[in-house]
Amino acid sequence: MQTEGGWDADGKGKSVYDIRPATADTSDWKFANDNYHHYTEDFDLMAAEGMNCYRFQISWSRVNPTGDGAWNQAGIDYYSRFIDDLIKRGIQPMICLYHFDMPLALAEKYDGFMDRHVVDAFVRYGKKMIDEFGDRVKYWITFNEQNLYFMPGASVIAGSSKAPHTADTLYTIAHHIMLAHSQVVAYLHKTTHDQIGGMLAYAEFYPATCKPADVQAVRKTDEFLNRDLLDVFVHGHYSNEVLTYVKNHHINMDWQDGDEKILGATTSDFLAFSYYRSSTINSDLIPDDTLVNEWPNKGDQANPYLKTSEWGWQIDPTGFRDVIDKLYDQYGVPIFPIENGIGVREEYNGTQIQDDYRIDYHRAHIQAMEDAMFEDGVPVIGYLGWGLIDILSSHGDMNKRYGMVYVNRTNHDLKDMKRIPKKSYYWFEKVIKSNGADLGSDAK
Numbered sequence: 001m002q003t004e005g006g007w008d009a010d011g012k013g014k015s016v017y018d019i020r021p022a023t024a025d026t027s028d029w030k031f032a033n034d035n036y037h038h039y040t041e042d043f044d045l046m047a048a049e050g051m052n053c054y055r056f057q058i059s060w061s062r063v064n065p066t067g068d069g070a071w072n073q074a075g076i077d078y079y080s081r082f083i084d085d086l087i088k089r090g091i092q093p094m095i096c097l098y099h100f101d102m103p104l105a106l107a108e109k110y111d112g113f114m115d116r117h118v119v120d121a122f123v124r125y126g127k128k129m130i131d132e133f134g135d136r137v138k139y140w141i142t143f144n145e146q147n148l149y150f151m152p153g154a155s156v157i158a159g160s161s162k163a164p165h166t167a168d169t170l171y172t173i174a175h176h177i178m179l180a181h182s183q184v185v186a187y188l189h190k191t192t193h194d195q196i197g198g199m200l201a202y203a204e205f206y207p208a209t210c211k212p213a214d215v216q217a218v219r220k221t222d223e224f225l226n227r228d229l230l231d232v233f234v235h236g237h238y239s240n241e242v243l244t245y246v247k248n249h250h251i252n253m254d255w256q257d258g259d260e261k262i263l264g265a266t267t268s269d270f271l272a273f274s275y276y277r278s279s280t281i282n283s284d285l286i287p288d289d290t291l292v293n294e295w296p297n298k299g300d301q302a303n304p305y306l307k308t309s310e311w312g313w314q315i316d317p318t319g320f321r322d323v324i325d326k327l328y329d330q331y332g333v334p335i336f337p338i339e340n341g342i343g344v345r346e347e348y349n350g351t352q353i354q355d356d357y358r359i360d361y362h363r364a365h366i367q368a369m370e371d372a373m374f375e376d377g378v379p380v381i382g383y384l385g386w387g388l389i390d391i392l393s394s395h396g397d398m399n400k401r402y403g404m405v406y407v408n409r410t411n412h413d414l415k416d417m418k419r420i421p422k423k424s425y426y427w428f429e430k431v432i433k434s435n436g437a438d439l440g441s442d443a444k
Helices: 035-049 073-088 104-110 116-133 146-150 167-191 212-235 240-248 259-264 292-299 317-331 356-374 423-433
Strands: 053-057 092-098 139-143 195-201 204-207 270-274 278-281 335-339 405-407 419-421
Touching: 035 073, 035 419, 035 423, 053 139, 073 092, 073 116, 092 116, 104 116, 116 167, 139 146, 139 167, 146 167, 146 195, 146 212, 167 195, 167 212, 167 259, 195 212, 204 212, 204 317, 212 240, 212 270, 212 278, 212 292, 212 317, 270 317, 278 292, 317 335, 317 356, 356 423
Parallel strands: 053 092, 092 139, 139 195, 195 270, 204 278, 270 335
Antiparallel strands: 405 419
């Protein structure tokens, strides 16, 4: 969705993102960085840099225009070529089945993941993709950053625009998505030898002070927004604390007979997560009767001990190491950080972009990961940065650039979409060649 473009090519149906207009500060989503037509060029850049794994999303509405109807063979064939072209270059494909772009037909008719029909449609779609590509793709993710569906704003990424913004809505969406995840996991394990794991957007949380209420707020936030899902990913059941909260607050999460059995079969071959920053929680800022899921937003406070990006995100490689350690210590399955990077405003003026700030960010985080691996003993499968090339941010802003390769376009001018490596591209080439042993600063 953030890279592909080709919004109306080869029989693709519309997604909820395809109809979102540009604003003064954001792009529309029709073209992104036009990976649909440029992917071989992008793969060549990956191969030249030495990348050996690439995560991408299959657009649900490209392979099934209405989400629950007939399959679009042209869309399936596109991804088949896409996967083969990765493998030819020695790059292992990793599929994410859903990255926020609900088929428009399902959003309009069923209000997205508020309806169990959409759960069933997603499971059907997931099974079809496993049948098509499971012989070639060894790593899978169902939902990008699945805990975002348990936080404010979940309705937007779940394709829901009609349900009221209530606790019932939030908990129903999160539960339906977990049911979809669990069923796809079970099918993949039954029919292939591939690996699949749950993925979270993991921010390290710190208490603003040593005041017990701040410490409790951090622990409780982690329990609801992270451990509740992790417990299902690995152990097949929700957190007892969260279920007790649901009961005590009379929250309707659409729990039905048979759901416990579906969740109970869930396991994970690895735990994946994105990590960009840490956050600090001040319990005094949280109004009484605030839903726990909203505590990080209400209680957020700047950490005076950390540097902050121009977008207000606090840079914390130590938190990255701590998340890796916690995940493995508590759940005992391999860890796979699959998103990590820094967004910066950049403009190409004819000379190479000297993005030493990006090199510094990734160097510190890779070193923190290596410390978790070699000093703390955590088995880490790999490291996927965010990302190779500049893409639209999750809010549609091309000004927030994460890539090692500049894409020559702005929010409102597609220009020529030329790919131009930055300094960090050549630094990563050296890091990859040394398998992380050489994190020095020298680069072209």
